[in-house]
Amino acid sequence: MSGWARELGRAAAILVASSAMGLAFNAVSARPVPLLARDGPGAWPERAPRIAAKDLRSAWEANRAVLLLDVRSEDSFRSGHSPRALHAPAPEFLRHYNRLGLATVLRAAEEIVVVCDGEDCSAGDRVAKVLRDLGHGPVRVVEGGWSAARSAGLEEVRP
Amino acid sequence: MKSLRGIVRIALGLLLVIAGVLKAGSGEAMAETIANYRLLSAPAAQILAVTLPWIEMVAGLLLVLGLWTRAAAGLSAGMLGAFGVAVLSALLRGLDISCGCFGSSTAARVGFGALGIDVLGVAGAVFLTRTAPVEDQDSVR
Numbered sequence: 477m478s479g480w481a482r483e484l485g486r487a488a489a490i491l492v493a494s495s496a497m498g499l500a501f502n503a504v505s506a507r508p509v510p511l512l513a514r515d516g517p518g519a520w521p522e523r524a525p526r527i528a529a530k531d532l533r534s535a536w537e538a539n540r541a542v543l544l545l546d547v548r549s550e551d552s553f554r555s556g557h558s559p560r561a562l563h564a565p566a567p568e569f570l571r572h573y574n575r576l577g578l579a580t581v582l583r584a585a586e587e588i589v590v591v592c593d594g595e596d597c598s599a600g601d602r603v604a605k606v607l608r609d610l611g612h613g614p615v616r617v618v619e620g621g622w623s624a625a626r627s628a629g630l631e632e633v634r635p
Numbered sequence: 636m637k638s639l640r641g642i643v644r645i646a647l648g649l650l651l652v653i654a655g656v657l658k659a660g661s662g663e664a665m666a667e668t669i670a671n672y673r674l675l676s677a678p679a680a681q682i683l684a685v686t687l688p689w690i691e692m693v694a695g696l697l698l699v700l701g702l703w704t705r706a707a708a709g710l711s712a713g714m715l716g717a718f719g720v721a722v723l724s725a726l727l728r729g730l731d732i733s734c735g736c737f738g739s740s741t742a743a744r745v746g747f748g749a750l751g752i753d754v755l756g757v758a759g760a761v762f763l764t765r766t767a768p769v770e771d772q773d774s775v776r
Contacts, residue, residue, distance in 0.1 A: 483705045486705075486706030487709050489706075490694055490710055491710060494689040495686040497689045499686065501660075501685075507663065510681065511682060512678040516677055518676075518680030518684065519670065552733075567661075594733075
Protein backbone atom coordinates (compact mmCIF):
# COMPACT_ATOMS: atom_id res chain seq x y z
CA MET A 477 0.00 0.00 0.00
CA SER A 478 1.34 3.43 -0.87
CA GLY A 479 2.24 5.87 1.89
CA TRP A 480 -0.60 8.30 1.27
CA ALA A 481 -3.24 5.63 1.06
CA ARG A 482 -2.07 4.29 4.39
CA GLU A 483 -2.16 7.72 6.00
CA LEU A 484 -5.66 8.32 4.62
CA GLY A 485 -6.73 5.01 6.09
CA ARG A 486 -5.29 5.97 9.45
CA ALA A 487 -6.99 9.39 9.37
CA ALA A 488 -10.29 7.68 8.59
CA ALA A 489 -9.69 5.24 11.45
CA ILE A 490 -9.06 8.13 13.88
CA LEU A 491 -12.21 9.87 12.65
CA VAL A 492 -14.40 6.81 13.00
CA ALA A 493 -12.99 5.68 16.36
CA SER A 494 -13.17 9.11 18.01
CA SER A 495 -16.65 9.80 16.64
CA ALA A 496 -17.77 6.48 18.08
CA MET A 497 -16.26 7.48 21.44
CA GLY A 498 -18.14 10.79 21.32
CA LEU A 499 -21.43 9.07 20.48
CA ALA A 500 -20.89 6.48 23.22
CA PHE A 501 -19.99 9.17 25.76
CA ASN A 502 -23.13 11.10 24.81
CA ALA A 503 -25.27 7.98 25.18
CA VAL A 504 -24.11 7.32 28.74
CA SER A 505 -23.89 10.97 29.84
CA ALA A 506 -26.35 12.34 32.40
CA ARG A 507 -27.72 14.92 29.96
CA PRO A 508 -27.28 13.47 26.47
CA VAL A 509 -27.73 15.71 23.44
CA PRO A 510 -30.75 14.53 21.43
CA LEU A 511 -29.38 13.47 18.04
CA LEU A 512 -31.00 14.18 14.68
CA ALA A 513 -33.73 16.17 16.44
CA ARG A 514 -34.92 18.86 14.07
CA ASP A 515 -36.28 21.01 16.91
CA GLY A 516 -33.58 20.06 19.40
CA PRO A 517 -30.58 22.12 20.43
CA GLY A 518 -28.96 23.77 17.46
CA ALA A 519 -32.27 24.48 15.73
CA TRP A 520 -32.60 27.91 14.20
CA PRO A 521 -35.54 29.41 16.01
CA GLU A 522 -38.19 31.63 14.54
CA ARG A 523 -37.10 35.25 14.84
CA ALA A 524 -38.77 37.01 17.80
CA PRO A 525 -39.82 40.65 17.51
CA ARG A 526 -37.02 43.13 18.26
CA ILE A 527 -36.79 46.18 20.48
CA ALA A 528 -34.13 48.88 20.14
CA ALA A 529 -31.99 49.24 23.25
CA LYS A 530 -32.80 52.95 23.50
CA ASP A 531 -36.53 52.17 23.52
CA LEU A 532 -35.98 49.80 26.43
CA ARG A 533 -34.16 52.56 28.23
CA SER A 534 -37.03 54.99 27.59
CA ALA A 535 -39.51 52.40 28.88
CA TRP A 536 -37.54 52.10 32.12
CA GLU A 537 -37.29 55.84 32.45
CA ALA A 538 -41.07 56.01 32.06
CA ASN A 539 -41.30 53.49 34.93
CA ARG A 540 -42.92 50.81 32.82
CA ALA A 541 -42.62 47.28 34.21
CA VAL A 542 -40.42 45.96 31.42
CA LEU A 543 -38.31 43.09 32.66
CA LEU A 544 -34.88 42.42 31.19
CA LEU A 545 -33.79 38.82 31.01
CA ASP A 546 -30.08 38.32 30.29
CA VAL A 547 -29.49 34.89 28.75
CA ARG A 548 -25.74 35.22 28.10
CA SER A 549 -23.10 32.94 29.62
CA GLU A 550 -21.80 33.29 33.16
CA ASP A 551 -18.53 34.84 31.93
CA SER A 552 -20.18 37.37 29.63
CA PHE A 553 -22.62 38.36 32.37
CA ARG A 554 -19.81 38.83 34.88
CA SER A 555 -17.85 41.03 32.50
CA GLY A 556 -20.71 43.54 32.37
CA HIS A 557 -24.50 43.61 32.70
CA SER A 558 -27.47 45.79 33.49
CA PRO A 559 -28.17 46.10 37.23
CA ARG A 560 -31.85 45.57 36.38
CA ALA A 561 -31.32 42.30 34.53
CA LEU A 562 -32.26 38.84 35.72
CA HIS A 563 -29.65 36.31 34.63
CA ALA A 564 -30.68 32.91 33.22
CA PRO A 565 -28.13 31.50 30.72
CA ALA A 566 -29.74 30.17 27.56
CA PRO A 567 -28.29 26.66 27.25
CA GLU A 568 -30.18 25.46 30.32
CA PHE A 569 -32.79 28.13 30.42
CA LEU A 570 -35.59 26.01 31.85
CA ARG A 571 -33.45 24.84 34.75
CA HIS A 572 -32.66 28.46 35.67
CA TYR A 573 -36.29 29.38 35.13
CA ASN A 574 -37.34 26.85 37.75
CA ARG A 575 -34.41 27.49 40.08
CA LEU A 576 -35.02 31.23 40.19
CA GLY A 577 -38.80 30.86 40.32
CA LEU A 578 -39.10 33.10 37.28
CA ALA A 579 -42.71 32.12 36.57
CA THR A 580 -44.12 34.55 39.15
CA VAL A 581 -41.69 37.37 38.43
CA LEU A 582 -42.23 37.21 34.68
CA ARG A 583 -46.01 37.13 35.04
CA ALA A 584 -45.89 40.42 36.92
CA ALA A 585 -44.04 42.10 34.06
CA GLU A 586 -45.80 44.19 31.49
CA GLU A 587 -43.33 43.05 28.88
CA ILE A 588 -40.28 40.76 28.83
CA VAL A 589 -37.15 41.73 26.93
CA VAL A 590 -34.40 39.20 26.31
CA VAL A 591 -30.79 40.21 25.78
CA CYS A 592 -28.15 37.85 24.46
CA ASP A 593 -24.82 37.86 22.69
CA GLY A 594 -24.46 39.14 19.22
CA GLU A 595 -26.27 40.53 16.27
CA ASP A 596 -27.90 37.26 15.43
CA CYS A 597 -29.04 36.21 18.91
CA SER A 598 -30.58 32.84 18.09
CA ALA A 599 -30.35 31.97 21.81
CA GLY A 600 -32.64 34.94 22.53
CA ASP A 601 -35.10 33.79 19.87
CA ARG A 602 -35.13 30.34 21.40
CA VAL A 603 -35.74 31.65 24.92
CA ALA A 604 -38.47 33.94 23.59
CA LYS A 605 -40.19 30.91 22.09
CA VAL A 606 -39.92 28.95 25.36
CA LEU A 607 -41.44 31.88 27.25
CA ARG A 608 -44.30 32.20 24.78
CA ASP A 609 -44.91 28.44 25.01
CA LEU A 610 -45.06 28.81 28.81
CA GLY A 611 -47.79 31.39 28.32
CA HIS A 612 -45.81 34.51 29.14
CA GLY A 613 -46.87 37.83 27.68
CA PRO A 614 -45.17 39.88 25.02
CA VAL A 615 -41.52 38.96 24.60
CA ARG A 616 -39.03 40.93 22.54
CA VAL A 617 -35.31 40.59 21.95
CA VAL A 618 -32.83 43.47 22.13
CA GLU A 619 -31.79 44.41 18.61
CA GLY A 620 -28.02 44.05 18.28
CA GLY A 621 -27.61 42.09 21.51
CA TRP A 622 -25.58 43.07 24.53
CA SER A 623 -23.14 45.30 22.65
CA ALA A 624 -26.06 47.49 21.51
CA ALA A 625 -27.53 47.46 25.04
CA ARG A 626 -24.23 48.59 26.50
CA SER A 627 -23.86 51.35 23.89
CA ALA A 628 -27.33 52.59 24.86
CA GLY A 629 -26.08 52.89 28.45
CA LEU A 630 -28.27 50.15 29.96
CA GLU A 631 -25.42 49.29 32.32
CA GLU A 632 -26.03 52.57 34.12
CA VAL A 633 -29.81 52.51 34.55
CA ARG A 634 -30.35 51.46 38.16
CA PRO A 635 -33.53 49.74 39.32
CA MET B 636 14.37 20.38 11.85
CA LYS B 637 13.57 17.46 14.07
CA SER B 638 13.33 19.57 17.21
CA LEU B 639 11.19 22.22 15.46
CA ARG B 640 8.91 19.46 14.31
CA GLY B 641 8.73 18.13 17.86
CA ILE B 642 7.76 21.53 19.26
CA VAL B 643 5.08 22.10 16.60
CA ARG B 644 3.74 18.57 17.09
CA ILE B 645 3.43 18.87 20.87
CA ALA B 646 2.11 22.46 20.82
CA LEU B 647 -0.57 21.61 18.25
CA GLY B 648 -1.40 18.38 20.08
CA LEU B 649 -1.85 20.17 23.41
CA LEU B 650 -3.94 22.90 21.79
CA LEU B 651 -6.30 20.27 20.37
CA VAL B 652 -6.47 18.21 23.57
CA ILE B 653 -7.33 21.31 25.63
CA ALA B 654 -9.89 22.51 23.08
CA GLY B 655 -11.48 19.05 23.08
CA VAL B 656 -11.53 18.53 26.86
CA LEU B 657 -13.15 21.94 27.44
CA LYS B 658 -15.89 21.15 24.91
CA ALA B 659 -16.64 17.54 25.82
CA GLY B 660 -19.57 17.06 28.15
CA SER B 661 -21.38 20.29 27.28
CA GLY B 662 -22.89 19.02 24.05
CA GLU B 663 -26.11 20.99 24.23
CA ALA B 664 -24.32 24.33 24.62
CA MET B 665 -21.95 23.28 21.83
CA ALA B 666 -24.85 22.56 19.48
CA GLU B 667 -26.22 26.05 20.20
CA THR B 668 -22.81 27.59 19.58
CA ILE B 669 -22.50 25.74 16.27
CA ALA B 670 -26.03 26.86 15.33
CA ASN B 671 -25.05 30.49 15.93
CA TYR B 672 -22.75 30.25 12.90
CA ARG B 673 -25.88 29.62 10.82
CA LEU B 674 -24.13 27.14 8.57
CA LEU B 675 -25.44 23.75 9.68
CA SER B 676 -28.90 22.36 10.33
CA ALA B 677 -29.82 21.22 13.85
CA PRO B 678 -29.21 17.47 13.28
CA ALA B 679 -25.76 18.20 11.83
CA ALA B 680 -24.95 20.60 14.69
CA GLN B 681 -25.94 17.94 17.24
CA ILE B 682 -23.76 15.25 15.66
CA LEU B 683 -20.83 17.65 15.36
CA ALA B 684 -21.25 18.86 18.96
CA VAL B 685 -21.05 15.28 20.21
CA THR B 686 -18.21 14.01 18.02
CA LEU B 687 -15.93 17.03 17.40
CA PRO B 688 -14.49 17.30 20.95
CA TRP B 689 -13.49 13.63 20.82
CA ILE B 690 -11.91 13.90 17.38
CA GLU B 691 -9.89 16.84 18.72
CA MET B 692 -8.86 14.96 21.85
CA VAL B 693 -7.82 11.78 20.02
CA ALA B 694 -5.98 13.57 17.20
CA GLY B 695 -4.30 15.86 19.76
CA LEU B 696 -3.24 12.96 21.96
CA LEU B 697 -1.75 11.10 18.97
CA LEU B 698 0.21 14.23 18.04
CA VAL B 699 1.52 14.68 21.59
CA LEU B 700 2.57 11.02 21.68
CA GLY B 701 4.01 11.18 18.16
CA LEU B 702 1.92 8.27 16.96
CA TRP B 703 0.41 8.25 13.46
CA THR B 704 1.64 11.85 13.24
CA ARG B 705 0.96 12.37 9.53
CA ALA B 706 -2.57 11.06 9.70
CA ALA B 707 -3.40 12.96 12.91
CA ALA B 708 -1.86 16.17 11.53
CA GLY B 709 -3.69 15.81 8.21
CA LEU B 710 -6.99 15.33 10.02
CA SER B 711 -6.24 18.35 12.23
CA ALA B 712 -5.42 20.45 9.17
CA GLY B 713 -8.81 19.54 7.71
CA MET B 714 -10.67 20.28 10.95
CA LEU B 715 -8.91 23.58 11.61
CA GLY B 716 -9.22 24.57 7.95
CA ALA B 717 -12.99 23.98 7.99
CA PHE B 718 -13.27 25.89 11.25
CA GLY B 719 -11.30 28.79 9.75
CA VAL B 720 -13.73 28.97 6.84
CA ALA B 721 -16.65 29.03 9.32
CA VAL B 722 -15.03 31.82 11.36
CA LEU B 723 -14.21 33.84 8.25
CA SER B 724 -17.75 33.48 6.93
CA ALA B 725 -19.14 34.59 10.32
CA LEU B 726 -16.86 37.64 10.24
CA LEU B 727 -17.86 38.50 6.67
CA ARG B 728 -21.54 38.23 7.62
CA GLY B 729 -20.94 40.47 10.63
CA LEU B 730 -22.07 37.87 13.17
CA ASP B 731 -21.01 38.80 16.69
CA ILE B 732 -21.08 35.36 18.26
CA SER B 733 -19.13 33.29 20.74
CA CYS B 734 -16.51 31.38 18.78
CA GLY B 735 -16.83 28.22 20.87
CA CYS B 736 -13.14 27.62 20.33
CA PHE B 737 -12.38 26.41 23.82
CA GLY B 738 -15.86 25.42 24.93
CA SER B 739 -19.03 27.41 24.70
CA SER B 740 -18.92 28.97 28.18
CA THR B 741 -15.93 31.16 27.43
CA ALA B 742 -16.62 34.73 26.37
CA ALA B 743 -14.16 34.61 23.44
CA ARG B 744 -15.84 36.10 20.40
CA VAL B 745 -15.47 35.19 16.80
CA GLY B 746 -12.83 37.59 15.54
CA PHE B 747 -9.42 38.01 14.05
CA GLY B 748 -7.81 36.65 17.24
CA ALA B 749 -9.60 33.32 16.81
CA LEU B 750 -8.83 33.35 13.10
CA GLY B 751 -5.13 34.06 13.79
CA ILE B 752 -4.77 31.12 16.18
CA ASP B 753 -6.61 28.94 13.67
CA VAL B 754 -4.33 29.95 10.78
CA LEU B 755 -1.27 29.16 12.94
CA GLY B 756 -2.81 25.79 13.78
CA VAL B 757 -3.47 25.01 10.10
CA ALA B 758 0.11 26.03 9.20
CA GLY B 759 1.52 23.77 11.92
CA ALA B 760 -0.70 20.87 10.90
CA VAL B 761 0.18 21.20 7.20
CA PHE B 762 3.88 21.43 8.10
CA LEU B 763 3.63 18.19 10.10
CA THR B 764 1.60 16.44 7.42
CA ARG B 765 4.26 17.21 4.83
CA THR B 766 7.41 16.70 6.86
CA ALA B 767 6.73 14.16 9.61
CA PRO B 768 8.63 10.93 8.92
CA VAL B 769 6.46 8.24 7.45
CA GLU B 770 7.43 5.67 10.03
CA ASP B 771 6.93 7.85 13.12
CA GLN B 772 10.62 8.20 13.92
CA ASP B 773 9.70 11.12 16.18
CA SER B 774 7.54 8.92 18.34
CA VAL B 775 8.13 8.23 22.00
CA ARG B 776 8.56 4.54 21.36
